[in-house]
Amino acid sequence: MNENCFVTGGTGYIGQHLLALQTAKGHPVTVLMRKPEALPALQLLVEQHGGNGSLLRAVAGDLAKPDLGLDAAGLLLVGQAKVLFHLGAQFAWGLTLEQARAVNVNGALGVAQLAAKQGSRLLMVSGFMLENQGHLQRVGVDLAQPARTDWPAVYRRVGGYEGSKLEAHFKVLECMQALGGELTVVHPATVCGHSQTGHILPAQPLAELISNLARGKLSAIPGTPAHWLPLVTVDFLVELMVAAAFDPSQVGKQVLALDERTPNLPGMLAVLAESLNRQAPRRFMPISVLRWLLKIPGLPKLLSTSPESLDFIQTTRFDTSATKALALKHQLVWPDIQQAMQATVRYAEPESAQA
Numbered sequence: 621m622n623e624n625c626f627v628t629g630g631t632g633y634i635g636q637h638l639l640a641l642q643t644a645k646g647h648p649v650t651v652l653m654r655k656p657e658a659l660p661a662l663q664l665l666v667e668q669h670g671g672n673g674s675l676l677r678a679v680a681g682d683l684a685k686p687d688l689g690l691d692a693a694g695l696l697l698v699g700q701a702k703v704l705f706h707l708g709a710q711f712a713w714g715l716t717l718e719q720a721r722a723v724n725v726n727g728a729l730g731v732a733q734l735a736a737k738q739g740s741r742l743l744m745v746s747g748f749m750l751e752n753q754g755h756l757q758r759v760g761v762d763l764a765q766p767a768r769t770d771w772p773a774v775y776r777r778v779g780g781y782e783g784s785k786l787e788a789h790f791k792v793l794e795c796m797q798a799l800g801g802e803l804t805v806v807h808p809a810t811v812c813g814h815s816q817t818g819h820i821l822p823a824q825p826l827a828e829l830i831s832n833l834a835r836g837k838l839s840a841i842p843g844t845p846a847h848w849l850p851l852v853t854v855d856f857l858v859e860l861m862v863a864a865a866f867d868p869s870q871v872g873k874q875v876l877a878l879d880e881r882t883p884n885l886p887g888m889l890a891v892l893a894e895s896l897n898r899q900a901p902r903r904f905m906p907i908s909v910l911r912w913l914l915k916i917p918g919l920p921k922l923l924s925t926s927p928e929s930l931d932f933i934q935t936t937r938f939d940t941s942a943t944k945a946l947a948l949k950h951q952l953v954w955p956d957i958q959q960a961m962q963a964t965v966r967y968a969e970p971e972s973a974q975a
């Protein structure tokens with residue numbers, strides 16, 4: 621049962637928690653690292669998250685390099701993995717097409733080709749906007765024939781990060797189909813802190829939202845009472861990823877990791893603000909107005925908000941019945957999302973948070 625795994629993005633937020641869960645379950649894991657000399661620090665973090673750091677090995681590599689920058693010894697180690705978990709990505713706003721594509725598209729294709737070549741399953745992490753067909757059509761993705769999509773036009777609409785995540789998804793699907801590889805995709809909603817410890821990193825979108833609320837930078841609610849920012853806790857997300865990765869019934873499947881009990885934006889901001897001992901904003905500001913305002917030079921920085929982040933706030937509801945069935949099959953318990961939001965505030969803003 622203790623199959624070997626390979627992980628890209630293991631030093632990142634979701635990656636740290638994935639490594640902790642995998643090693644706690646006894647899986648030896650090889651991690652692709654741009655700085656393999658940082659392995660001891662990563663082992664320490666993984667131990668702090670409840671994992672077993674001694675089961676981790678590092679291989680030097682870079683998603684932006686040909687063949688992932690792996691040398692022959694690295695390839696041998698990766699070859700032992702039953703599942704390749706691909707999480708590594710440039711996750712930032714304001715990336716150019718070239719920057720985003722080099723890592724997020726070419727890197728994902730490199731991992732897919734490796735998985736297919738060595739006969740390992742690929743567990744790829746994409747994003748929940750891929751389950752929003754209306755959004756995909758609106759931004760110009762050709763759903764009938766994705767290969768005919770004008771990708772630079774899509775990047776211009778949604779920005780470098782999201783454009784590259786969409787392009788990577790469709791190109792990896794095409795690649796794995798052509799090579800006959802085994803693929804499972806997990807689409808996370810915006811990631812909430814750990815349901816027990818609240819652990820989150822400052823660069824995570826939810827941590828940025830909490831920081832804006834704490835500093836009084838969010839004076840209006842973006843959108844309408846029907847808008848929401850769907851969440852999933854990091855601990856439930858990695859449980860779902862590991863369950864899906866080793867479940868033969870999940871080959872060829874796409875798993876939406878999203879907690880449908882996430883309150884709509886006014887409710888979410890009320891919970892976060894109360895935990896921060898702050899007044900929640902009450903006025904609404906249409907997304908179109910906010911998007912327009914954010915074109916004013918200097919304003920995105922002043923408000924600590926990027927126009928690229930607004931696409932994730934929406935009114936679409938999602939069908940999570942397949943995810944619920946998968947969770948039930950593997951006896952995974954959905955954490956209470958409201959309590960997880962409160963724990964996240966306590967972790968992210970300990971000075972302001974209510975005891």
Ligand SMILES: NC(=O)c1ccc[n+]([C@@H]2O[C@H](COP(=O)([O-])OP(=O)(O)OC[C@H]3O[C@@H](n4cnc5c(N)ncnc54)[C@H](OP(=O)(O)O)[C@@H]3O)[C@@H](O)[C@H]2O)c1
Nearest residue numbers: 629631632633634654682683684707708709711808810811
């Ligand atoms: N967090 C969310 O809300 C969310 C929601 C939906 C989907 N996702 C997806 O989930 C995945 C993980 O997200 P995260 O929040 O954990 O991101 P993160 O904390 O920013 O971590 C990104 C990881 O990618 C690695 N990486 C970046 N460029 C690389 C390169 N050129 N070569 C090798 N590794 C590279 C980083 O390694 P270094 O330590 O070397 O920088 C880091 O380990 C991403 O694919 C993201 O698109 C995240």
